[in-house]
Amino acid sequence: MKTWKRLFGCLLAGTMLLSLAACGSNDSPADDQAAAQLQEETAPPADTAGNTAAPEASAGENTADSGSVLVVYYSASGHTKTVAGYIAQATGGDIFEITPVEPYTDDDLNWSDSDSRVTREHEDESLRDVELTTTEVENWDSYDTVFIGYPIWWGIAAWPVDGFVEANDFTGKTVIPFCTSSSSGLGQSGELLAELAGTGDWQDGERFRSSASQEDVNEWVDSLGLSAE
Template identity: 65%
Template sequence: MKKLTALFLSLAMVLSLAACGTNASNETSAAPESTGNTEEPSSQPETEGEAGGTLVVYYSATGNTEQVANYIANITGGDLFELEPVEPYTSDDLDWTNDNSRVSQEYYDESLRDVELVADTVENWDSYDTIFIGYPIWWGIAAWPTDGFVEANDFTGKTVIPFCTSSSSGLGESGQLLAELAGTGDWQEGMRFRSSASEADVQEWLDSLNLS
């Protein structure tokens, strides 16, 4: 009888220990798993869309300024915006050796230089911080179709960098005159390119600007 009682007691103890082990195991698995980092992950800064972008605006009479503008856009990743007169200039219009040509008449009579553009404002203008403005040189100044764009926009808070193309004339006061016409913006010293300018020439100039 004593042996039978001892056997029952031993069996009861074994069952009791097994139950305790099961409970301990369940509690452990229910605990959160440690990752070694108790801080919540920091949130990523929100992007500002196109803010801080670059815009390359240009008027090109014969294609030379357009080529340089394309180089600038390719190198900087900027957007292009072409200034197009409602009444485009023909080759005869651009014959500066003819006093009766359109461009000559506009030169002699400043009241004729108010050239209407297809568009003189840019969508998402506020998203651009850096504006390149390109044009050919006409009689030592920026080709006047450029004026309408400059007058129509507020350059406050923007860095403005003029560039021009010319076979002989330099940049002259063209950039300064445009800055005065605009009345706003941080206008930088510009650059004049020959019609034969290469992308490497433009790259060298852009590198010298140290744009962020």
């Protein structure tokens, strides 16, 4: 009788141990999944090849410490920014974004509104002196070629670009303007910026439609002989 009770007790203890082990195995996957999800949410973004992507350059900063090509741009709605990125990729150049201290909102850019900011600035040139967060480019002297991009506003370069051009010395640099526009051409925008700068070897520029593809941009850059090796 005692032997049977002892055997029963052993079987009961074994059953309890198996139950505890089963509970533990059910908890572990849930904990692992939560940890993996947390790691995924906090990890840097990855490119399509699975490599960690570098963070996008913030306004007024270069994507690299130095280089022979610099792509400077002002973008009001993102189209010029896209083209600037394509040029930087094609040339291996650095990027510098021109950023107003007071960014333009969608309402500010409503040219059909006679009281919008951009309309008032167009009608009153004294209002076009747009304060920028910075006009200083790190390692400015190291750049031999400078692309300058902008949208076309009333047939000329968007005026936030003016402050950057006036503040920098382009002596010894080849300057290549480019613009984005749904209909207007480059016009005299490049020539007017060259006059404003007073220095630099300003070249004929290029106008891109608002929906320009990377292939369009690469084809133009290839024609300049500046593609990254």
